[in-house]
Amino acid sequence: MSALLDVQGLEVEYRTRQGPLRAVDGLSFTLQPGETLALVGESGCGKSTAALALMRLASSAQARIGGRALLLEGEDLLRASDARMRELRGGRIAMIFQDPSMYLNPVYTVGDQIVEAILLHQSVSSQAARRQAVELLGLVGVPAPAQRVVQYPHDLSGGMRQRVMIAMALACQPRLLIADEPTTALDVTIQAQVLELIARLKRQLGMAVLLITHDLGVVAETADRLVVMYAGRKVEEGTVAEVYAQARHPYTQGLLRAAQWSRLPGGSFFEIPGTVPSLAALPPGCRFAPRCAQVQDACRAGAPQSVRLGERREVECLRVEGLT
Numbered sequence: 001m002s003a004l005l006d007v008q009g010l011e012v013e014y015r016t017r018q019g020p021l022r023a024v025d026g027l028s029f030t031l032q033p034g035e036t037l038a039l040v041g042e043s044g045c046g047k048s049t050a051a052l053a054l055m056r057l058a059s060s061a062q063a064r065i066g067g068r069a070l071l072l073e074g075e076d077l078l079r080a081s082d083a084r085m086r087e088l089r090g091g092r093i094a095m096i097f098q099d100p101s102m103y104l105n106p107v108y109t110v111g112d113q114i115v116e117a118i119l120l121h122q123s124v125s126s127q128a129a130r131r132q133a134v135e136l137l138g139l140v141g142v143p144a145p146a147q148r149v150v151q152y153p154h155d156l157s158g159g160m161r162q163r164v165m166i167a168m169a170l171a172c173q174p175r176l177l178i179a180d181e182p183t184t185a186l187d188v189t190i191q192a193q194v195l196e197l198i199a200r201l202k203r204q205l206g207m208a209v210l211l212i213t214h215d216l217g218v219v220a221e222t223a224d225r226l227v228v229m230y231a232g233r234k235v236e237e238g239t240v241a242e243v244y245a246q247a248r249h250p251y252t253q254g255l256l257r258a259a260q261w262s263r264l265p266g267g268s269f270f271e272i273p274g275t276v277p278s279l280a281a282l283p284p285g286c287r288f289a290p291r292c293a294q295v296q297d298a299c300r301a302g303a304p305q306s307v308r309l310g311e312r313r314e315v316e317c318l319r320v321e322g323l324t
Contacts, residue, residue, distance in 0.1 A: 003030040004208045005054075005176055008068040012046070012053045015062050021279040023049045025232040026067075030312075031176070036202065036209040038223035038240075040216065040255070044276045046232040047212050048098075051178050054210070055095055056085045073175065091121045094169035096198075098181040100161040104153040110137075110164045111149030117171040136167040141197060159190035166197065173205055180212040195222055216259040220244065225312065228252045231276055231287040234306070238313040248315040250292045286318065294319060 012024040024046045031037045039047040052058040053065045056077060070077040072093060077085065089095075097103050105113060114133040118124065124132070130149070137145035140163040153161055162182065169177060179198060183191035199222055202209050211223055219226055219240060226243060228236040228251065236249040247253045254272040274291040277283055283290050285300040292299065296318065304318045 002074075003071070004033045004035075004073060005031040005210070006069065006071040007054070008070070010050060010053060010067040010070060011065070012049050012058050013064045013066070015064075016280075018280045023232055023279060024053060027227075027229070027232075027234050029227050029234070029237060031208050031210060033175070033208055034202070034206055035225065036199075036211060036223045038211045038213055038219040038226040039229060040213060040219055040226055041229040042214060042276050044231075045229040047229050048180055050229075051095065051180050051210065051212050054178060055089055055093065056080070056082075087121070090117050090169075090174070091172045092174055093176045093178070094172075094174040095178040095180065096162075096165050096169050096182045098184050100158075100165040101153065104161060104164065106153055109150050109152055110156070114149075114164070114168050114171060117168050121172040132171070133167075136171060137164070139170070139201070140164075140167045141193070142167070159186055159194065162186060162190075162194055163197070166194075166201070170201060170205070174207060176210065177202070177207050178210045178212070181214070182211075183215075183218070191218075198222070216255060228255070231282065232279065233287060233316060234314070235288065235316045236314065238310070242310075242313060248309070248320050249288075249317050250294050250319075251288050 007027060007029050010024055010027040011022060013020050013022045027050055029037065039050060041047050049058055054070065054077070056065065058065055065078065067078060072088070080088070104110070111130065111133050114136060115126065115129040118129040118132055119126070134145045134149050137148055142148050142160060142163050148156070156164065182198065183194050186194060195218060198209065201207070213219060223240050225237070225239050227234055228249065230251050236243060236247065236252045243252060244256065247256055257270050258272060272291055277287060277290070285302055286292070286304050289295045289299040298318050304316050306314050306316045307320045308314050
C-alpha cells in the first residue's frame, strides 16, 4: 500500500542570536491510509514543531523547513507554493490545535467560522455551507447544533470548543488529520470523549491521524504505531505493541517506566534524571548520553545511526548497533 504521508529527513531550523538552532533534525517516517501514528516525547523534543512543519506553518523569516521530501499522496509539500498550501490546508490535510481558544476568533460565531472553512474549499452556496456546519456540529457530538451554530466561542465550554475545532478540521473530509495534544486542556472525562470521537470519525471517514502527545496512556489506547523523539531526533519507531513489549532505546524505556508510575524505595516515583538539553548546547555524540544509565564511552564519541530492526521498526542507539 502506498503511504499517504512520506516524511523524508524533515528539518526545521530557527535563526537566533545564538546561531541556527535545529528543532527537528532528520525526521523520517511514513503514515498509511487509515492508520494512527503517535509522535511522542517530552516537552521541547520537537514533536509539535514537526507537526507545524507538515502544515508549512513553521516557515517564517526566522525559520527554515527543509529535508529530502515531504510527500502527501505523492505531492511534495516542501516544494508546493504558498497558494497551493492554502488549498491543501483544511482540504486534504487538517489540524486540531492544543488550545482552541487561541485559534477560534472570539468576535465571530462558531457557525460563521465553520462556514468560512467550507466556502474556502468547496463550491457551495452560503446556505448549503450553513446546513453543513450544523451537520458537522452534530457529527462531533455538540448538542442542539442548530442553536450552537449562532453562539460565540466564549459561550461554550472547553470540551465544546475542542469539538468545534474538530468540526472545522473535518469540514472538507481531509485525508490526514493532525491532532496536537488535543486533550491537554480538558478534564479526564472530556479527554476520553474527545479521543473516542477522533477514533470514531477516523473509522467513519477513513482518515489517517497523526497524534502529537506526551501521554503514553493515550498512545496505548488510540495509536497503531509510534515515533519517539528526543532533542529533535527520532530515537525509536515501531508498532505500539512492539515498543511497549520491548522498548530498545534507553529513553523509550525510561518513558514507559515513568508512565507506569513505578514506585521506588521510600515511596517516590521513577523519573528520568536531568532535562532535555538546550538546542544551543547539544552534547557531543548521542544527545541522550548525559541522562542515560546505560551510557558508554562510545556514546559520547560519535552520534549513533538509525538501525532497522524490521520493516517499520527502527532504533537510534549505539548499543543496538552492537547487537545487530
